[in-house]
Amino acid sequence: MENSLKGLMLAAGIIITCIIISLGFYIAREARDTASEGTGQINQLQAEFTDASKTMYDGTEVSGSEVLNVIRKFSDETMGILVQTNKNKTYYNYNFDVDKGELGKALDNSYKNAQDVASDKYINPTARFQGSIVKDVNGTIIGIVFAQV
Template identity: 25%
Template sequence: MGTIKKVILFIIGLIFTMAFIAEGSGYFNKSMALSKTTKGSYDSSVDRISSSKYGEFDGTIVSGADAISAIRLYADENFTVSVQTNRNTTVYNKAQYSVSDISASNYIEPTAKFSAKLETNDNGSVNGITLTQKK
């Protein structure tokens, strides 16, 4: 009788252990789904925040002084600022603009008006600004 009692207690313990493991894996699966949803929301928020710093160049009219500021602030090897004046189109990949000669082909008149457009890559991240001078 003592052996049967031990076997029954072992089986009951085994059933409780399996139930505990099943319940725990259910919680784990739920938390994984929640984690994936949270990560997606976080990535979306990060993209919106990083893109918002270019908001003033999203389909607006800006001055030539703003165009020069965009070159100096944002242009680098991974972000291009393309400026199309009435004379020339220049693409800037360095945060440098030091043209002071009004007769230079890439001179940007600070009081000129430019229509601004943001450029995005396949992921939807902003990777450039295109500025076209209004006539």
């Protein structure tokens, strides 16, 4: 009788140990999946915050001085800025195709040309501009368009 009781206790201990180990593996797998999902969400939020500095100009009316600030602010990024004044239109940083959403070649147009009153590329700081963004087929912002209103 004593041997059978010891055998039953040993079997119960083995079963309980297997259940605990199985629960441990289940919890570890769930934690890994949750962490992976959280990482994906964090990456998505980071991409949205990165683009927020550009998307804020979409559909917004800004002054010419703000357009000059945008040209200077994004001068080191791989994107273009198109400024359409009543006189002409000028690309800064890169040219791009608004309709196709394709980024072109790098340009030499400098911020100083936009400030020179004698230049035909002059941007009047008090003028009003309507902003819009241009994206490529992947949804990446490749340009900002400012049209004088």
